Amino acid sequence: DGGITQSPKYLFRKEGQNVTLSCEQNLNHDAMYWYRQDPGQGLRLIYYSQIVNDFQKGDIAEGYSVSREKKESFPLTVTSAQKNPTAFYLCASSLAGREEQFFGPGTRLTVL
Amino acid sequence: RKEVEQDPGPFNVPEGATVAFNCTYSNSASQSFFWYRQDCRKEPKLLMSVYSSGNEDGRFTAQLNRASQYISLLIRDSKLSDSATYLCAVNMANFNKFYFGSGTKLNVKP
Numbered sequence: 001d002g003g004i005t006q007s008p009k010y011l012f013r014k015e016g017q018n019v020t021l022s023c024e025q026n027l028n029h030d031a032m033y034w035y036r037q038d039p040g041q042g043l044r045l046i047y048y049s050q051i052v053n054d055f056q057k058g059d060i061a062e063g064y065s066v067s068r069e070k071k072e073s074f075p076l077t078v079t080s081a082q083k084n085p086t087a088f089y090l091c092a093s094s095l096a097g098r099e100e101q102f103f104g105p106g107t108r109l110t111v112l
Numbered sequence: 113r114k115e116v117e118q119d120p121g122p123f124n125v126p127e128g129a130t131v132a133f134n135c136t137y138s139n140s141a142s143q144s145f146f147w148y149r150q151d152c153r154k155e156p157k158l159l160m161s162v163y164s165s166g167n168e169d170g171r172f173t174a175q176l177n178r179a180s181q182y183i184s185l186l187i188r189d190s191k192l193s194d195s196a197t198y199l200c201a202v203n204m205a206n207f208n209k210f211y212f213g214s215g216t217k218l219n220v221k222p
Binding site for chain 2: 033035040041042043045048058088090099100101102103104105106108
């Protein structure tokens with residue numbers, strides 16, 4: 001089945017720890033995105049990548065880092081510098097030249 | 113001003129009712145518009161694209177008003193299963209960067 005997978009589904013982290021969220025897609029999409037969603041709010045863009053080995057900061061990139069070494073994979077690291085990391089993290093992808101984005105099932109991160 | 117704004121609701125309607133949501137956007141250069149549906153604690157799922165000429169898919173109709181800079185979603189003959197949060201998404205021309213609204217919550221009651 002084609003789609004986007006994210007792991008883990010739930011993640012608990014102690015303050016001061018870095019954690020990495022996985023995002024993999026087998027849709028052959030060029031573009032990939034990371035969003036954060038807080039209760040009662042819309043999606044806010046953290047980072048996006050239009051092509052392998054290239055990525056750009058979104059609106060709330062501080063405290064996060066990404067890599068795009070493979071077309072299929074776009075992992076997000078939440079660093080200890082992120083002040084309020086507890087949130088629902090969503091990965092999405094889209095075809096280059098097309099604009100509909102498709103989402104993975106998300107990772108719920110809780111900082112203890 | 114936010115790039116994209118929606119009435120958070122909730123809209124509480126009986127089964128069979130017709131309900132409409134609007135989504136306003138701030139940038140007149142925006143080129144692509146979409147509606148997503150998001151169930152509680154799930155990921156958003158693409159509902160439909162919004163074309164300049166409008167778009168209809170069964171009970172759902174989406175329209176674009178460029179002059180007033182808003183898009184709309186009309187749901188006819190509401191079903192219980194339509195209960196969800198509806199997010200609008202707007203992006204800039206030639207650029208795969210989206211802005212999402214905060215969503216409008218719909219509750220369809222028996």
